Amino acid sequence: MKDPKLIQCALQRAAQGDEKAWAELVAWYERLLWSVARGYRLCQDDVEEVCQLTWIRLSERLGQIREPAKLAGWLATVARREAMRLAMDRNAVPVEDTQLESLVAEPVEPPEFLHSDRNRQLWLHFHALSERCQHVLRLLMYSPEASYADMGRSMGLPVGSVGPTKTRCLRTLARKLTKAEVI
Template identity: 30%
Template sequence: MTYDLIPALIPTLRPLLAAEASAEALGSGTDPGDLEQAVWLRLLERVESEGPPADPALWLRGAVQAEARRTRRTSRREAAYAAEPADAAERGPEQRALTADRDRALHAAVRRLPGRCPRLMAALLSPEDLTYREIAGELGMSQGSLGPERSRCLGCLRRMLAAEVAAPTPRGMER
């Protein structure tokens, strides 16, 4: 390995690399610092496998151009996320599983409600986002009675879920 040559190459190649990377970065739409870093890495890999280039300046220009071409090709194939995956916590598999489980429990509880509450609550929870007029027409009831009926159904659902979710005390007895 001829790593001892690298300290001598760096000071001579740094200004040339900075200039070449700045020029190529404009055309490739990448950051000049990213290009510089990639070329330094390629130089290390080259020195390890083949030894230092015979004409370092010529090799450097070719390496910068090759990295810029690779960056352009890659950017054409890549699609940007609408949001960072780490920021989109709701999109993670764990969150999707928890959300699906919560939705199943809610819909199961809605089906156990008395009277016409299951139909009313199913219409309110519908992904179609129905208006009160559409819900009233679908259920055959007046639009004015939807609010009070919804309130009674939600109260019943709240009491039902509170009884099911009650946390046990440390001795295993429910509160």
């Protein structure tokens, strides 16, 4: 778990043009952004562009982030919204913001080189979870320091629903794995 003071220090130094501090922020959060953007129906090029766009947005707002502990949640929110918007733009479907929630990831075939049956099942069942479940589990994997309030904000959920959602998603995944007799 990253210390908010460490994050604040990196943000301040990066805002002053310190490239090393910016590189630290990239190292801490690039996996989170990649993972979040991967959860949508986008080709690899578009996933890369969502990540780049999110970093550009952070770069523009470095001096404006007052609560460093919320950075992970903020980044995840931006990446998620941009991924959804790009998925919509690519299909050029007229939408309202409220409709963005309905866009869910489709099941993704496990990579051919994934030989272990356990890993293939884990991959398949994770991608068969709802978009919301995938999002909360990705946040928990790559930014465990994010508070439930930040996670709720990035998913459009009340803070009180985050914990139960996390529990339900993990139980669902475990149950599916059990059914597949891999646990």
